[in-house]
Amino acid sequence: MATGSGAAAAAADAEEKESGSRMITLTSNEGKAFVVTEASARQSATIRSMVDDGGCVDKGFPLPNVDSKTLARVIQYCDEHGNKEAHTVDERAALAKFDKDFIAELDADKAFLYDVTMAANYLHIQGLFALTTQCIADTIKGKTPEEIRTAFGIEYDLTAQDEEEIKEEDTHA
Amino acid sequence: MMNRRRQRPTSPAPPLDNDDLLSEILLRLPPQPSSLPRASLVCKRWRRLENPNSAMMNRRRQRPTSPAPPLDNDDLLSEILLRLPPQPSSLPRASLVCKRWRRLVSDHGFLRRFRARHHFSLDLWKNKTNCDDATGWVLERTIQLDKLLSVEPGPRITSPCLDFVEEHNMLFVSTRIGAFLVHLESMQFKKLPQTIGMGYYYPFCSFDTKGNFFPCVFTLYI
Numbered sequence: 001m002a003t004g005s006g007a008a009a010a011a012a013d014a015e016e017k018e019s020g021s022r023m024i025t026l027t028s029n030e031g032k033a034f035v036v037t038e039a040s041a042r043q044s045a046t047i048r049s050m051v052d053d054g055g056c057v058d059k060g061f062p063l064p065n066v067d068s069k070t071l072a073r074v075i076q077y078c079d080e081h082g083n084k085e086a087h088t089v090d091e092r093a094a095l096a097k098f099d100k101d102f103i104a105e106l107d108a109d110k111a112f113l114y115d116v117t118m119a120a121n122y123l124h125i126q127g128l129f130a131l132t133t134q135c136i137a138d139t140i141k142g143k144t145p146e147e148i149r150t151a152f153g154i155e156y157d158l159t160a161q162d163e164e165e166i167k168e169e170d171t172h173a
Numbered sequence: 174m175m176n177r178r179r180q181r182p183t184s185p186a187p188p189l190d191n192d193d194l195l196s197e198i199l200l201r202l203p204p205q206p207s208s209l210p211r212a213s214l215v216c217k218r219w220r221r222l223e224n225p226n227s228a229m230m231n232r233r234r235q236r237p238t239s240p241a242p243p244l245d246n247d248d249l250l251s252e253i254l255l256r257l258p259p260q261p262s263s264l265p266r267a268s269l270v271c272k273r274w275r276r277l278v279s280d281h282g283f284l285r286r287f288r289a290r291h292h293f294s295l296d297l298w299k300n301k302t303n304c305d306d307a308t309g310w311v312l313e314r315t316i317q318l319d320k321l322l323s324v325e326p327g328p329r330i331t332s333p334c335l336d337f338v339e340e341h342n343m344l345f346v347s348t349r350i351g352a353f354l355v356h357l358e359s360m361q362f363k364k365l366p367q368t369i370g371m372g373y374y375y376p377f378c379s380f381d382t383k384g385n386f387f388p389c390v391f392t393l394y395i
Contacts, residue, residue, distance in 0.1 A: 117243040136243060137256035145269035152241050157272050166268050166275065
């Protein structure tokens with residue numbers, strides 16, 4: 001990951017366009033510019049389609065829904081998955097190890113995990129989205145409904161009748 | 174520097190003039206780290222409302238301890254709940270959380286995706302003897318129950334209600350939409366006329382006077 005001005009992306013020449021090694025500028029909602037490889041940016045289906053439509057590659061992509069801290073972390077993921085090969089068993093194991101460490105770190109800071117999840121959804125980064133939503137699902141897993149409500153600050157609004165119905169439907173509740 | 178007077182809006186937005194209303198509006202800013210610092214930079218009054226001792230901040234403190242934006246969005250919450258493990262208790266527990274969760278996990282589309290993700294399948298193992306007279310369990314076949322019993326909204330296999338009628342190579346499966354007998358040779362299934370409730374059951378076979386085979390299930394309620 002490198003940071004710089006939007007002008008850096010404009011430096012991409014024709015040869016780079018063909019090889020896919022162009023640099024692309026992503027700008028956070030705080031106006032901070034992040035220059036990434038095209039391969040890294042293409043991890044995002046949102047940016048991929050804009051690049052393929054011949055959109056504003058030179059001007060860069062403003063991301064009004066993503067703050068700098070979140071974008072930096074998202075780019076860390078995209079760099080790893082976009083710029084590295086995953087052909088051999090070792091390479092795939094290295095990526096899996098990266099994912100495991102990446103999500104363990106996020107899991108320790110739930111608010112940040114949620115920000116990254118929202119950004120992965122907004123940018124359509126499939127791998128990152130699967131990773132973060134699975135992490136949240138793992139938090140829900142094994143908890144009683146009461147524990148889930150406490151963990152996520154959810155208001156209890158079921159009536160006694162609702163509860164009765166659900167319990168009748170399934171004895172596993 | 175530009176003339177500040179020229180930047181003054183010609184028609185101030187009335188809700189923003191009322192402290193309470195402005196507080197309510199600021200409360201709804203996205204939980205991004207930049208939201209509050211930016212709001213404080215607007216003017217002195219906004220800054221005062223963002224002050225930690227203001228009524229607004231007190232209210233903010235009363236909000237849920239961990240606001241989880243991904244869980245506020247129905248689509249995102251569905252994506253998360255899809256990733257719960259396929260244990261029989263996962264979805265019933267989720268539906269007991271609140272009305273919104275219940276609505277999401279009862280959705281037909283959601284249930285179809287949940288089943289497709291987890292492939293409710295049944296592994297049939299057979300105890301086999303090889304040429305050395307050594308015996309061992311061999312995976313004979315995997316049956317995709319959800320595909321076989323393709324009935325919407327999707328039968329939820331309740332784990333204790335499975336039995337194998339060995340002499341007739343038939344499988345008895347009880348689901349929340351009824352009980353089925355599956356013939357393992359032909360893979361044809363037949364819905365039993367009566368719904369089997371939760372309880373103890375025992376499948377057995379019966380023959381009529383002409384020698385026709387009748388699958389029967391004896392259920393013991395406790």
